[in-house]
Amino acid sequence: MSLVSRDPILLTPGPLTTSLSTKTAMLRDWGSWDASFNAITAEVRKQLLDIANAHENHVCVPMQGSGTFSIEAAVNTLLPRDGHMLVLINGAYGKRMAKLVQMMGRKVSVFETPEDIPTTAADVERLLSGDRSITHVGLIHCETSTGILNPLAEIADIVARHRRSLIIDAMSSFGALAVDAAKVPFDALIAASGKCIEGPPGMGFVLVRKSVLEKAAGNSTSLSLDLYDQWSYMEKTTQWRFTPPTHIVAAFHQALMQFVAEGGQPARLARYQKNYEALMTGMDELGLKSFLDPKIQAPIIVTIHAPDSGNYEFKRFYNQVRDKGFVLYPGKLTQAETFRVGCIGAIGADEMRQAVHAIADALREMGITTKGTREKRLASELAVNTA
Structure with a gap:
């Protein structure tokens, strides 16, 4: 919707x-x-x-x-x-x-x-x-x-x-x-x-x-x-x-x-750092990995490897996430299928966590199994088998 x-x-x-x-x-x-x-x-x-x-x-x-x-x-x-x-x-x-x-x-x-x-x-x-x-x-x-x-x-x-x-x-x-x-x-x-x-x-x-x-x-x-x-x-x-x-x-x-x-540059960086941490926590829960080593990653924009799935197509993924209220950015690499997520703007960690949920929902709707959905399925199967 x-x-x-x-x-x-x-x-x-x-x-x-x-x-x-x-x-x-x-x-x-x-x-x-x-x-x-x-x-x-x-x-x-x-x-x-x-x-x-x-x-x-x-x-x-x-x-x-x-x-x-x-x-x-x-x-x-x-x-x-x-x-x-x-x-x-x-x-x-x-x-x-x-x-x-x-x-x-x-x-x-x-x-x-x-x-x-x-x-x-x-x-x-x-x-x-x-x-x-x-x-x-x-x-x-x-x-x-x-x-x-x-x-x-x-x-x-x-x-x-x-x-x-x-x-x-x-x-x-x-x-x-x-x-x-x-x-x-x-x-x-x-x-x-x-x-x-x-x-x-x-x-x-x-x-x-x-x-x-x-x-x-x-x-x-x-x-x-x-x-x-x-x-x-x-x-x-x-x-x-x-x-x-x-x-x-x-x-x-x-x-x-x-x-x-807000407190100038130190406060602005601190907020963006929290946005970045919220994003990466969510991406890890979904099993999605960043392109860069965290040691050389600025908390400005993050390049994320696309899911390894034949169901993934960026334009559809973009539109699905856009319909949920969040605009992502296409990858700009030639050697890897990626998308980018900005951590900047008049937003905070709450909005970033909402964006993670939107990404998770979009992938699920595209029929793409993520780490999080796999873990939930296995937990559900375990609960049934032990009942």
């Missing part, structure tokens, strides 16, 4: 379930030149720098569009046209970053590990020592295609020691996993509104080292994605260069205030 009485809970890596107050913030119209809206933009920029303790050396530049728009803006602006970028890949979003660099006509090298193997600091040490032409390194902090966590702090230290520039895709980690700009050296960190801050999608942002950005004028080959121009125009006018996503900015501001009220 479809739960039409409420919106489905989005167990995805974004868009994700937002709070009622965040949704409500989108009900007001704003003038893009209005002083009150410009004040909201300024406050959002400040709050984002607060989260990363980045006020001393960095500035925050918001950008229209999805997170990928901001990644492209950062790379196209900060990587000189004669630069050479090394992209560290263990999933689809690392491949996307490398493709962006290639399409911009810049030199790019890649280092790719399997989707369940993190890049190590030793890897980066060897690569940078072996090629002094590399000027920039691109790293995905939490690779959304699996949920794998790459060792940001260790890699950042190596990049800094070699005096290269580090650009971090923190799309799925910012706000949940700690990144302190005073301890982790980086030239740019990129994230978006519709992730761990729990705002709606439609706006990205870059925390960028001011001294680096000041030297980046003229690098970009794009008008709308020129990060330097966006920043310099905002500094002069307090306004966005082109029509801003006003409703998204206002709702994101509301989400940021809730983030602070």
Whole structure:
């Protein structure tokens, strides 16, 4: 039966379930030149720098569009046209970053590990020592295609020691996993509104080292994605260069205030960790296994091996779970049949346990026997035989 009485809970890596107050913030119209809206933009920029303790050396530049728009803006602006970028890949979003660099006509090298193997600091040490032409390194902090966590702090230290520039895709980690700009050296960190801050999608942002950005004028080959121009125009006018996503900015501001009220990054991570633990307890009871070793799994999105059954078909499974009020995410792997479950959004462990029940019911309705149903059947047979 479809739960039409409420919106489905989005167990995805974004868009994700937002709070009622965040949704409500989108009900007001704003003038893009209005002083009150410009004040909201300024406050959002400040709050984002607060989260990363980045006020001393960095500035925050918001950008229209999805997170990928901001990644492209950062790379196209900060990587000189004669630069050479090394992209560290263990999933689809690392491949996307490398493709962006290639399409911009810049030199790019890649280092790719399997989707369940993190890049190590030793890897980066060897690569940078072996090629002094590399000027920039691109790293995905939490690779959304699996949920794998790459060792940001260790890699950042190596990049800094070699005096290269580090650009971090923190799309799925910012706000949940700690990144302190005073301890982790980086030239740019990129994230978006519709992730761990729990705002709606439609706006990205870059925390960028001011001294680096000041030297980046003229690098970009794009008008709308020129990060330097966006920043310099905002500094002069307090306004966005082109029509801003006003409703998204206002709702994101509301989400940021809730983030602070909850207790900031430590509290957000603690809630997501409880969500993850509730999910994995339930998956274990069903006999479903995660793709990654828990030691390298971020509590953001979890890749789960599909049931080993001829009755399993993701689209049907997705629809069955969706009808029970929960939206899952397809797997993004080529070597294994998987599905993904997000642990982020304005939800708690209770909703995650309800999702586990929905998954169990959907599998049962598809005729798929899980560990839990096998144990119940055996217990029932035992009770009959001993009666």
